[in-house]
Amino acid sequence: MTTDVANAPAEEAPAPRRKASAIRGALRNPSVIIGGVIVLLIALLSIAAPRLGTIDPAEINPAFRNKKPGAERTIRNDDGTQSKYEHRFGTDSLGRDVYSRVIYGGRVSLIIGVTVAALSIAIGLIIGMIAGYIRWLDGPIMRVMDGLMAIPAILLAMGVVSLSRAGLMAVVIAILIPEVPRVVRLVRAIVLSIREEPYVEAAITLGTPTPVLLFRHVLPNTIAPLIVQATFICASAILVEAILSFLGIGIPPDVPTWGNIMAEGRSLFRVYPHNILYPGIFLALAVLAINMLGDGLRDTLDPRFAKRV
Amino acid sequence: MFSYILRRLAATIPVMLVVAILVFLMLRLTPADPAAIIAGDNANAEQVAEIRKRLGLDQPILTQFVIWISKLAQGDMGESFFFKKQVVELISDRLEPTLSLAILTIVLAAAIAIPLGVFAAYRQGSWLDRIVMGFSVLGFSVPVFVIGYLLIYVFAIQLNWFPVQGYQRLSQGFGGWLQRLILPAITLSVIYVALIARMTRTSVLEVMNEDYIRTARAKGQTEFKVLVRHALANAAVPIVTVVGLGIALLIGGVVVTESVYTIPGLGRLTVDAVLARDYPTIQAVILLFSLVYVVINLAVDLTYTIFDPRIRY
Numbered sequence: 001m002t003t004d005v006a007n008a009p010a011e012e013a014p015a016p017r018r019k020a021s022a023i024r025g026a027l028r029n030p031s032v033i034i035g036g037v038i039v040l041l042i043a044l045l046s047i048a049a050p051r052l053g054t055i056d057p058a059e060i061n062p063a064f065r066n067k068k069p070g071a072e073r074t075i076r077n078d079d080g081t082q083s084k085y086e087h088r089f090g091t092d093s094l095g096r097d098v099y100s101r102v103i104y105g106g107r108v109s110l111i112i113g114v115t116v117a118a119l120s121i122a123i124g125l126i127i128g129m130i131a132g133y134i135r136w137l138d139g140p141i142m143r144v145m146d147g148l149m150a151i152p153a154i155l156l157a158m159g160v161v162s163l164s165r166a167g168l169m170a171v172v173i174a175i176l177i178p179e180v181p182r183v184v185r186l187v188r189a190i191v192l193s194i195r196e197e198p199y200v201e202a203a204i205t206l207g208t209p210t211p212v213l214l215f216r217h218v219l220p221n222t223i224a225p226l227i228v229q230a231t232f233i234c235a236s237a238i239l240v241e242a243i244l245s246f247l248g249i250g251i252p253p254d255v256p257t258w259g260n261i262m263a264e265g266r267s268l269f270r271v272y273p274h275n276i277l278y279p280g281i282f283l284a285l286a287v288l289a290i291n292m293l294g295d296g297l298r299d300t301l302d303p304r305f306a307k308r309v
Numbered sequence: 310m311f312s313y314i315l316r317r318l319a320a321t322i323p324v325m326l327v328v329a330i331l332v333f334l335m336l337r338l339t340p341a342d343p344a345a346i347i348a349g350d351n352a353n354a355e356q357v358a359e360i361r362k363r364l365g366l367d368q369p370i371l372t373q374f375v376i377w378i379s380k381l382a383q384g385d386m387g388e389s390f391f392f393k394k395q396v397v398e399l400i401s402d403r404l405e406p407t408l409s410l411a412i413l414t415i416v417l418a419a420a421i422a423i424p425l426g427v428f429a430a431y432r433q434g435s436w437l438d439r440i441v442m443g444f445s446v447l448g449f450s451v452p453v454f455v456i457g458y459l460l461i462y463v464f465a466i467q468l469n470w471f472p473v474q475g476y477q478r479l480s481q482g483f484g485g486w487l488q489r490l491i492l493p494a495i496t497l498s499v500i501y502v503a504l505i506a507r508m509t510r511t512s513v514l515e516v517m518n519e520d521y522i523r524t525a526r527a528k529g530q531t532e533f534k535v536l537v538r539h540a541l542a543n544a545a546v547p548i549v550t551v552v553g554l555g556i557a558l559l560i561g562g563v564v565v566t567e568s569v570y571t572i573p574g575l576g577r578l579t580v581d582a583v584l585a586r587d588y589p590t591i592q593a594v595i596l597l598f599s600l601v602y603v604v605i606n607l608a609v610d611l612t613y614t615i616f617d618p619r620i621r622y
Contacts, residue, residue, distance in 0.1 A: 147327025151599045154561030155579065159335055159595050162583045239452055243565055246454055249583050262454065270473070273462050280455035288450035295446065 026300040035292030042286050046106035057100040057256040101256040102279050108257040109238045109286065112168075116175050116237035117230040123176075124183025125222065129214050131184060132191025142188070145181035153178035157240055161249050171250050175240045179233050186229060190222050224301040231294035235287045242283050258283040314611060321603050328599045329381070332592045333374055381596075391587035399578065400593060406476050407563055407574035409486065413494040414559065418501035419552065425502070426509025426548075427536055433514060441506055448503025453562045457496040457569035464492060476572040493570045497562045501555050508551040512544035519543070545616035553609035560598050 026032050091097055131141040148156065160174035191214075194200055200217050208216075244250030245259025246266075253260050258279040265275025344361035345352070352360075361367050365376050380387070386396035429441040465473040471492050477485040516522065517540060525539045526532075567576035575594060582590035613620045 143323060143327055144331075146324050147331055150324050150328050150603050151331070151595055152557040152560040152602060154564055155595050155598055158564070158579060158583050159332075159591055162586055162588070162591055163335065235450070239450075242452055243454070243561075246452075247565070247568055247580050247583075249580065262458075269458060269461070270466055273458070276455070276458045280452070280458070284451040284455055287452070288447060291446055291450050 026297055029296040029300050031292040032296030032300065035289045035294075035296060038285060038289035039293060042106055042282070042289070043110060045103055046110055057096065057104040098261065098275060098278055101261050102258070102282055105256045105258045105261060105279060106282065106286070108168075108251065108255060109241060109283070112172060112175070112241045113234040113238040113290070115172055116179065117234040119172070120176050120179040120183055120233055121226050121230050124180045125187050125219075125226065127180070128184040128187025129191055129218065132188040133195070133210065133214060133218075138188075141184070145184050148178065148181045149185075151178070153236075154240060154243060157244060158247075158249060161244060166250065166252050168251060168255075171241060171244060174244070175237045179237070183226070183229060183233075186225060187222055190225065191218055194218050194221050228294055228298045228301060231290055231297060235290040235294065238283070238290070239287055317607055317610060321607055324603060325600060328603075329378060329596065330374070332595050333377055335592060335595075336588050337370065386593040386596075387589040389582075389587055389590045391582065391585035391590070396589050396593045399590060400575065400597065403573060403575045403578045405478060405574075406572045407567070407576060409479065409490060410493055410497065410566065410572065410574065411559060411563060413490055414497045414501065415552070417494050418498040418505060421498070422502040422505035423509050423541070423548065426506040427513050427541055429506065429510040430513035430517060430540075431536060438510070441510065445503040445507040448499045451499070453496060453500065453565045454569050456499050457493070457566060460492050460496055461569070474569075474571040476570075476574075489570075493566050493572060496569070497559065497566045500558055500562060504551055504555050504558065505548065509541075509544070509548050512547040513540050516540050516543045542616070546613055546620075549609050549612055549616060553606040556602050556605050560602065 127141060127145075131138045131145075151159075156178045157174040160177055161170060164170045194217070200213070203213055203217055241250060241257065242259035242262070245253075245257050246263045248263055250259055251257050253263065261279040262276045265272065265279075269276055344357050344364060344366055358367075365373055368376070384397055386400075388394065389396050389399055392399055425441050429438040432438055461473055465471045472489055475489055477489050479486045513536075521543075522535060522539055525535045530539075563574070564576035564579055566572070567574045568580055571577070575597075578590065579594045581587075582594065
């Protein structure tokens with residue numbers, strides 16, 4: 001562990017060199033490479049969804065319900081010609097193409113993962129810095145965070161979802177709220193350890209205003225652990241979204257998300273397992289890849305602060 | 310020791326109070342008027358006002374909180390909007406399946422994960438170690454319901470070894486109860502096994518280079534006893550800690566697993582309550598699960614003295 005350049009204490013090497021070597025170290029880490037490549041592939045698939053031989057994921061076709069993977073259908077084009085379309089992953093009980101739904105579903109999952117990660121880091125960073133730096137606010141803020149963390153994450157998300165109409169924003173907020181306290185704790189711990197450092201004391205002595213101090217001296221120290229934390233939050237957000245949608249309390253059921261496709265396939269699972277199988281594979285693969293990326297980044301960028309659970 | 314227990318118990322009170330305040334505020338943040346929900350669609354304004362008065366919703370918010378929390382202390386969680394029953398009754402009806410599933414899962418997970426973790430640490434870098442570590446990353450990533458349906462498909466539908474779904478009360482026979490709980494318990498234990506095995510491996514690895522391990526080997530102790538009595542015993546504290554923290558994952562998993570296997574437990578009740586916007590039930594379930602989580606972790610802290618006599622309170 002101690003031989004790793006990235007793990008060496010900050011003051012031993014000048015900052016720019018340390019950063020560059022940490023990034024190089026991360027790019028050499030096998031789990032960063034594998035995880036990163038899979039995440040990129042899934043992101044590319046979702047972005048290029050309309051060009052990947054998909055049809056409208058919301059198109060309902062009563063005549064072509066519950067088809068097994070590989071079933072072919074003749075489509076009449078606008079200009080009167082006919083063409084064949086193969087339902088690679090079969091169709092669901094409304095006749096929608098599961099392949100198209102799975103590919104488009106990646107968009108929603110990734111958007112939710114990235115949005116929740118970015119927002120919870122931003123909110124957690126602000127609250128955590130306030131708690132770590134303004135001493136009299138520390139107690140009250142941390143008590144609220146302790147309370148939030150005492151509620152199991154999925155239950156808290158379910159409680160928040162029940163407060164409003166189902167929708168993308170409601171789901172994002174519901175997944176976000178249980179994640180924020182973890183970021184707050186992390187940032188607060190970093191701030192508390194940084195404020196004892198000689199260079200921070202020197203800055204205080206020089207009369208640096210608190211906002212500048214936080215921005216220039218404290219913020220840079222939080223970047224590496226927060227990048228690691230963001231990947232884990234992204235993975236867990238994608239999972240929780242799928243769970244909520246699967247339980248029928250997440251994104252409205254007509255929107256193609258991996259959780260919704262599986263929720264739709266539940267009733268006929270015994271006969272048509274593909275409705276659960278294909279989105280399940282994509283979901284598991286995406287979460288696995290992001291977790292691997294996070295594990296690798298943690299080992300190389302930040303072995304001190306970022307801990308799971 | 311006794312004063313420590315008291316102090317720790319006292320320390321959980323502020324946390325639970327914050328949880329209670331958050332859960333209480335939840336109902337105030339709802340866009341809908343609870344009185345109107347209870348009254349139903351055909352009620353007139355007077356009936357709604359009457360119900361609002363009966364529920365105390367016309368009082369100032371602080372008074373409402375005091376009334377709510379003192380009722381809670383007496384075990385009165387209010388009446389369910391949707392089931393039209395006392396929430397306490399509703400919960401006690403659903404307790405057995407959830408408790409059965411949770412206990413079976415914890416036992417199963419510990420029985421699988423701890424030996425796996427110890428072996429992975431003992432043969433660090435071997436293929437077994439790599440499989441265990443790979444499995445633990447996988448276990449964190451594959452969603453509970455995907456595992457659930459996979460197991461149903463293979464073991465219940467293809468092989469026909471277990472009933473597909475459902476639950477049978479313990480009072481109707483142990484065999485039927487166990488048979489219906491095995492697949493759900495395996496499903497739920499996957500993520501828990503991943504968590505515990507990983508922690509066991511890490512904390513056993515940490516003690517394997519200690520002097521007392523070498524001494525134990527030098528005096529001719531068998532490897533099994535070295536591992537169990539010296540390594541595992543000294544690595545126990547972080548392992549029980551993670552078992553306690555994992556309860557949060559377990560509770561989340563219970564909700565999903567009960568839905569997959571149609572088990573009429575608290576998790577299923579939670580989903581139904583959220584779907585029906587049945588706020589008293591949602592509040593009660595969140596409070597109950599949080600209390601369980603906090604109390605179990607308190608209990609785990611208190612077991613430290615058993616596992617490590619050096620810790621004295």
